[in-house]
């Protein structure tokens with residue numbers, strides 16, 4: 001980062017870099033909150049990875065400016081350094097500048113809010129089938145159950161795999177890949193010299209195997225005479241054309257499929273697990289939600305999802321590399337500065353959200369939709385999460401389907417502790433719940 005006199009730069013966390021890194025890695029939310037209390041809303045953090053130094057901002061005015069400059073700035077260097085080799089060079093998540101704009105323009109219509117209706121019945125079906133295997137009575141962790149639902153939804157609604165055998169093979173392969181990327185040792189795959197080690201060779205073989213299955217599916221889709229009648233995202237991308245009339249190559253399609261899997265599976269599952277964690281520890285809210293759903297009213301459910309994504313943002317921050325000077329958080333920042341939009345901090349500002357640590361979906365009933373830069377679980381600007389409407393719809397349909405079938409209560413008295421898991425913040429114990437069949441029958445069969 002370019003140097004200015006210390007007095008002109010945002011205040012810095014006064015701990016050795018190695019201590020900052022350890023605390024940031026172990027408990028990012030607690031780390032941010034502590035230093036906000038000490039240093040104010042804008043501060044500098046020094047870590048042992050990525051660009052090394054990061055400026056955290058969390059005031060809506062700065063966020064607006066930051067996201068508005070997305071066509072000038074680029075993503076923070078090191079974004080998904082671990083996932084890079086898996087996602088591939090064409091990945092929307094990793095592309096920059098004109099390449100990003102080109103891919104994003106082609107992909108956006110497939111994720112438009114109105115298109116999402118097409119996937120509702122798939123998600124309902126997947127959730128219902130998953131519920132059939134849930135234990136009734138004993139305690140279980142909701143998180144893996146949510147992961148199973150969101151993976152199946154990706155395979156059907158995004159990849160559009162209709163053949164059950166192929167779906168099984170792909171599911172197994174992708175699960176093995178996801179398990180590898182969840183391990184801290186995954187970072188080794190980014191170091192060329194280490195890739196020859198057996199562990200990373202095995203990972204490379206797993207990816208090759210899944211790539212072969214994806215390639216077969218892409219080829220099948222290109223040949224499908226009924227392509228125009230299909231609604232899954234892969235079919236839409238195969239049919240879409242760039243502005244010059246050309247289409248996505250097989251390699252581009254492969255990278256985008258892997259990206260949608262990696263960006264959309266764990267995140268949505270975590271959002272669901274947090275929502276259930278908050279609901280089972282707030283029985284009055286859960287009772288109101290159940291009653292309103294029984295009356296066919298989803299307004300409260302929407303408020304519950306908005307509030308859950310506020311209080312437990314799945315992705316706690318997103319970064320940009322400045323290419324132009326900017327005045328953010330009251331400081332002049334030079335090109336080359338890496339700025340992090342501190343999603344978790346924005347959501348708990350008392351000047352934006354009254355009683356910010358309380359779970360109170362009602363706040364979004366009274367005030368309606370949250371203001372753009374005070375609620376940013378999906379980031380912002382031209383890099384805002386392309387799957388935001390998809391994720392919200394998936395959460396809505398899955399929660400409703402689950403609550404129609406079972407009554408859930410907390411296995412533990414306390415709310416879950418947030419812990420880091422790759423780029424997400426997830427419930428430490430996976431949200432331990434106890435399910436019983438819905439006794440009042442109000443919600444069954446409707």
Ligand code: HEM
Pocket residue numbers: 092093094104158259260261263264265267268271313314315317318319377378379380381382383384385386387388390391
């Ligand atoms: C609750 C669920 C989800 C959350 C909290 C979430 C959050 C985010 C965030 C914070 C970003 C970075 C935005 C930025 O830098 O401004 C992002 C990007 C992205 N997300 Fe999501 N996401 C979710 C679900 C999904 C789903 C379901 C998909 C696709 C099926 C998806 C696909 C993507 C992609 C492709 C990007 C990169 C966009 C770009 O760089 O242009 N996400 N997401």
